[in-house]
Amino acid sequence: MKGAVEDSSVSVNAPLVVSETIDGEAIIMHHGSGLYFDIVGSGALLWQAIERTTTRSALAASLCTAYRLAPEQAASVVRDWLAVLAGHDLIAYGPASVVAPVPVDVAAEPFAAPVLGVHADLADMLLLDPIHDVDEAGWPMGRAHA
């Protein structure tokens, strides 16, 4: 497959982590920690690829295309960025796979290193959402008459 690369897959740490990217801004919620995150710019570009499952090499290739980075710099940026995301338990690594780089446009803005915005102000409420501790048996039904 032309343009394909082979290395470990990188994906969102579902179901603990959910996210949505709109207009170049990713919002990420971690049901286990109650933290939420925002990412723009190059970080959001990389996160969008991770949402579809990607590889370290494919991520670096995306940076090279979007920001005209040298391959060595792109690889370094990806390595550091994945370490940040892994530090917050946002991503999961899987078996080596072959992934075609996602087509990306040349970015209008100059490259800036990815920054993860971390927010803890609503953690207590997000942790109360019972979806985070559902087990395989599903939810027990309530009594017919309380």
Added chain:
Amino acid sequence: MTGTLGVVVACHDQAAYVGAAINSILGQTRVPDEIIVVDDGSRDGSADVVRGFGNRVRLIVQPNRGAAAARNTGVAAATGELLAFLDADDLWPATSVACRLENLAGTGAELVFGRVRQWRGADDCDGPAIPGRLAGAMLIRRAAFDRVGGFDERYRTAETIDWLARADEAGIVQANCDAVVLIRRIHGENLMIRSVAPAADSLRVLRSAVTRRRARA
């Protein structure tokens, strides 16, 4: 702490539970001055259950528009100087109101929360009592609520997270009491709601919070 207290109960298809919710309000050591149940388009006879309480409860029936809209309808009808909320499938322990009123008076806060125990419908309800900024655990001065504004009716879920984020941004003075003030019932219908739009509203709420924060920076 003096002042009249109105409680708003939002109800959608909770005929099996709403009677217990109302009884838990009527059983308070300090009974609220007005109890308003907003039936939000129920199809299961919830309104009939509420009517069974006679003039002790004011019933408002509206087409289904979601919990945010139902609570807003109730708030608009409430006349008290203080507001509290209870979802129709949840319960208040008998001292829920009294504990929160005492805390409000003692701290001078505008809003007080208590602890929440989640209950999966088994006979025992002995899970951990965790701090819970949920609508059902909140008691707030009406003037403070009005400063924040109503619940955002665009959200079918996560409307309370959005409201609390706006309350934080509005500088509402908040306090917490150690008592359990809400029994939150976890049951099949909760899951059904979440399966329809998993996390989508929560992510929209969080995006709005980030956008507002960025605009202020």
